[in-house]
Amino acid sequence: GGPGGPGVPGGPGKPRMPPRAQAAAGASVLALGLALSLVLGLALGCDGATGPGAAGGKAYRDGLGREVRVRVPARRVVSLAPSNTELLFAAGAGSSLAGRDDNSDHPPEALRAPALGTTAGRLNVESMLALKPDLVLAAWINSPERIQSLEPLGLTVFLLQNPRTFPELFTSLRLVGELTGHGAEADRAAAGLEARVEAVLEKARRAAGRPRVFYELDSTDPSRPWSAGPGTFIDMLIRLAGGENFCRTFAEEFPRVSAETVLRGDPDVIVLGDARYGVTVESVGRRGGWEVLTAVREGRVHAFDDDLVSRPGPRLVEGLERLAGLLHPELFGQAAPGDAEGERR
Numbered sequence: 001g002g003p004g005g006p007g008v009p010g011g012p013g014k015p016r017m018p019p020r021a022q023a024a025a026g027a028s029v030l031a032l033g034l035a036l037s038l039v040l041g042l043a044l045g046c047d048g049a050t051g052p053g054a055a056g057g058k059a060y061r062d063g064l065g066r067e068v069r070v071r072v073p074a075r076r077v078v079s080l081a082p083s084n085t086e087l088l089f090a091a092g093a094g095s096s097l098a099g100r101d102d103n104s105d106h107p108p109e110a111l112r113a114p115a116l117g118t119t120a121g122r123l124n125v126e127s128m129l130a131l132k133p134d135l136v137l138a139a140w141i142n143s144p145e146r147i148q149s150l151e152p153l154g155l156t157v158f159l160l161q162n163p164r165t166f167p168e169l170f171t172s173l174r175l176v177g178e179l180t181g182h183g184a185e186a187d188r189a190a191a192g193l194e195a196r197v198e199a200v201l202e203k204a205r206r207a208a209g210r211p212r213v214f215y216e217l218d219s220t221d222p223s224r225p226w227s228a229g230p231g232t233f234i235d236m237l238i239r240l241a242g243g244e245n246f247c248r249t250f251a252e253e254f255p256r257v258s259a260e261t262v263l264r265g266d267p268d269v270i271v272l273g274d275a276r277y278g279v280t281v282e283s284v285g286r287r288g289g290w291e292v293l294t295a296v297r298e299g300r301v302h303a304f305d306d307d308l309v310s311r312p313g314p315r316l317v318e319g320l321e322r323l324a325g326l327l328h329p330e331l332f333g334q335a336a337p338g339d340a341e342g343e344r345r
Contacts, residue, residue: 018217018218018220018226018254056069056071057069057070057071057072057156058070058071058072060158060175060179062158062159062160062161063140063159063160063161063162064159066159068156068157068158069156070134070135070156070158070179071134071156072178072179072180072181073179073180073181073182074096074133074134074135074179074180074181075096075134075180075181076096076098076131076132076133076134076135077093077096077097077098077133077134077135077136077137077180078098078099078100078116078128078131078133078135078136078137079097079099079100079101079104079137080101080119080123080136080137080138080139080141080142081101081103081104081119081137081138081139081141081142081160082101082103082104082105082106082307082311082313083139083160083311083312083313084104084137084138084139084160084176084313085097085100085101085104085106085110085313086104086106086107086110086311086313086314086315087160087172087173087176087313087314088137088176088180089107089109089110090173090186090189090193090313090314091173091174091176091177091180091182091185091186091189092177092182092185092186092189093176093177093180093181093182093185093186094107094109094110096180097110097113098113098131098132098133099113099114099115099116099127099128099131099133100113100114100115100116101115101116101117101118101119101123102115102116102117102118103118103119106307106315114127114131116128119139119141119142119146120141123146125149125150125153128150128155129153129155133155133156134156135156135158135179135180136150136155136156136157136158137158137159137160137176138157138158138159138160139159139160139162139312140159140162142159147159158179160172160175160176162312163312165236166193166194166197166316166317169312169313169314169316170190170193170194172312173186173189173190173193173314174186174187174190177189189314193314193317196317196321197240197317197320200240200241200320200321200324200332201240203242203324203328203331203332204240204241204242204324204328204331205242206331207242207327207328207331210242210243210244211242211243211244211267211268211269211300211327212243212244212245212246212265212267212268212269213238213243213244213245213246213267213268213269213270213271213327214227214246214247214257214262214265214267214269214270214271214295215227215228215234215238215245215246215247215271215273216270216271216272216273216274216279217254217273217274217306218274218277219274219279222259222287223258223259224256224257224258224259225256225257225259225262226254226255226256226257227246227247227250227254227255227256227257228245228247228253228254229245229247229248229250229251229252229253229254229255230245230247230248230249230250230253231253232253232254233309233310233312233316234273234309234310235247235248237309237316237319237320237323238323238327240320241320241323241324241327241328242324242327242328242331243269243323243327246262246265246267259287259288259289259290262290262293263289263290263292263293266293266294267293267294267295268294268295268298268300269295269300269301269302269326269327270284270293270295270296270300270301270302271302271304271323271326272284272301272302272303272304273304273306273309273310274306275303275304275305275306276305276306279303280303281301281302281303284296284301285301300326302326304322304323304326305319305322308322309323
């Protein structure tokens, strides 16, 4: 499933991740390139490009390049990732959610479906089979071994592509709509999201400058907080929102950054993706030497709901909008009060 313990590589081709991100691996999809190891792993166990599926179903190409046959529309869907669950609801197919992973907590209606375990830990396969799903939607956070263990049980497992861009995300949304018989609704939802992204990009182009942004993922050790480097959704969203990622030139996707490096680089904005763990704007100012940082002195340290930028689902658009509001309040207006409190939505 997810990466290993703190500071331990997550497997071939997988970068090290912050401990808290690892603990919430079922809810996070911070890296854009992690799907590669899944592709390689499944390729070893698949016969060519053809994967299992429902006999007589319609053939679709999944995110691993396999041809999977799905009986459409799928009426009973098990989601094995929070991003898939959010895509189902965005496509208007929330009523088809028959079961979910433990981390699928949005929208609130998703909690009505029974939880089946975690993506990285134990999955209650017996309960899943009892639900008699037409379709099991997997994602990159589900290990090749897990997917291969489900298919011999007669389950149709379809792995959604790990999107690297907004257009790829909207393609996944439309595909979920087609698989569940909600194609028209998914098309409308995707078009609305596309318009919102374009509105942000159009305004961001008018920005007078690009503030340098330090996005904090985990400050369990505040002298060496984790951040997001190149090749992550966070890096992409900061850029699209009209900012410059403080860690854009780092070699790792999830670097640990010394306090000295932060002090020397003096970011214009600090975004606390670890606010849910009790990290506050005030506590940042109390770190040794951090009180002199431009972001602290100018009141540009912000609590933030990390789910908005780490789940490859429709709320990435909201994450982009909120980041843009924090970076360029002169163009987008001040962030809503809930953002200052770090509320989860």
